[in-house]
Amino acid sequence: MMRTVGTTSRGVRCPVIREGDDLVKIVTDAILACGEEQHIEFQDKDIVAVTEAVVARSQGNYASVDAIAADCAAKFGTDTIGLTFPILSRNRIAICLKGIARAFKKAYILMSYPSDEVGNHLFDEDLLDEKGVNPWSDVLSEEKYRQLFGYVKHPFTGVDYVEYYGELFRSQGCEVEFVFANDVRAILPYTKNVLCCDIHSRFRSKRRLEAAGAEKVLLLSDILTAPVSGSGCNEKFGLLGSNKATEESVKLFPRDCETFVARLAASLREATGKQIEAMVYGDGAFKDPVGKIWELADPVVSPAYTLGLEGQPNELKLKYLADNDFADLSGEALTAAIKESITHKDADLKGQMASQGTTPRRLTDLIGSLCDLTSGSGDKGTPIILIQGYFDNFAKEEK
Known part of the structure; x- marks a missing residue:
């Protein structure tokens, strides 16, 4: 059976x-x-x-907004900062931004559009065609952005993230100016000191900024890599992977996993x-x-x-075997033939037609x-x- x-x-x-x-x-x-x-x-x-989440909780790996602010201030030593490509998330980055805002007097925030790197949209991408905007080359001020796209609330959260982040920075006494572009180097006419807030593209962003003349470039993974006044930290990922804990603290990614x-x-x-x-x-x-x-x-x-x-x-595609190698078989004979192929499959099927359509991921x-x-x-x-x-x-x- x-x-x-x-x-x-x-x-x-x-x-x-x-x-x-x-x-x-x-x-x-x-x-x-x-x-x-x-x-x-x-x-x-x-x-x-x-x-x-529970690994970090058991470790007590938390940090306050003040600890984030202190580390940013110490590592940049300036009162003006450029932030590039923060994702649109109240849970993931808003409290981190609150700490960053607390460390500076002026912030230029470069927002990617029409969405952030993980797919949260500022507005419907079809509006790009309607408005004649080229997202790969056009750099927009906040005024131009509002003229083109208005005030759009995220369909899931009901939040206009430009408005939300702007109010967050101003609430911490930090003047803020938004720029909209998809080339990270668009921040450099405003400031040469940059904190890259992107996640998976962060190393490329840093390389491009430094090659284009940035003076100091840090990543979110460079902030809170060591304790600040007894805070938690993450030596490898810093603030990356953090979540909101309270209005004044974040839970960091776990350490020593x-x-x-x-x-x-x-x-x-x-x-x-x-x-x-x-x-x-x-x-x-x-x-x-x-x-x-x-x-x-x-x-x-x-x-x-x-x-x-x-x-x-390292898997064979059963439907490929059934439709090709054993197309003339059915029932128990087909089952037996497929099982025989699986039992004796090569240790590395990469490039073989019988493995196409399987999932080539870790x-x-x-x-x-x-x-x-x-x-x-x-x-x-x-x-x-x-x-x-x-x-x-x-x-x-x-x-």
Whole structure:
């Protein structure tokens, strides 16, 4: 009889995590309780993933707006700053911008248009054609931007982000001027001191600015790389990956995740007798086709994972085999032929027609996206994900 279940992904509940909690023990206990409740038989290559939010919370990795301001002031040593390409998010960057505003007297903010790098739109991109605007070359002042596009509120949040960010900066005593362009170098006529606020394009932005004559260029990943007055920090990602905690603080991306996943994997192995892989996950890497938002506002999908999760899928496309190699077969003969092909497939299928259409992405990005979709971002209360059968295939019959 054919095995009927392939990959399963379960959200696992646990107590609300606080600073100082033994997260390894909490996760291990939760997984064991889930196994008992659901009559789960654990297997080698099962995966236990923990959202970065609770890892950071257990570490107490928080920072105040004042700490952000102090670090910006110390690292720039000027009263005027240019900010390039901040994403449109009250949760992700608004509190960071509040701290940045507190550090300076004047800020020039370069906004990409019609959307930010993760797909949040200032306005409908079809308006570019209607208004005759070339987003690759046209640099717009705030006045020109308003003349062309007016006051547009985001369809999901009901926020006009230009207005919102402007009020935020002015509330901190910082004069603000907006510029709209998609070439990061458009900030340089206004100031030579720049803080790049983009996420995935940040290194290219810095290189282009420095080549064009910028005097000092820092990235969000350069801010709070060390504690300021006892604050949290992140040595690798700085402010990237942070979320709003309160009106005066942010939760930073977790630190030392490699140690955490190693300890968790060892704890799970001791508790179950199985080689269970472990990872920390953040945002998934997928795009909403309606809102056009690319979910990945974290710098990476997974900041740490065990070695068994390295690599990319190496899979055959079943429909290709059925429609081409075994087009003359059906029923049990077709099933047997496909299973035989899977069992004896090459260790590296790259470039082969039989693998076209499979997903050429890193396993950790795929698995992290599955985890993010499973756990959600609201009140499901499942910061732990148990995945089973991810590395199985159609040819595997036994558990």
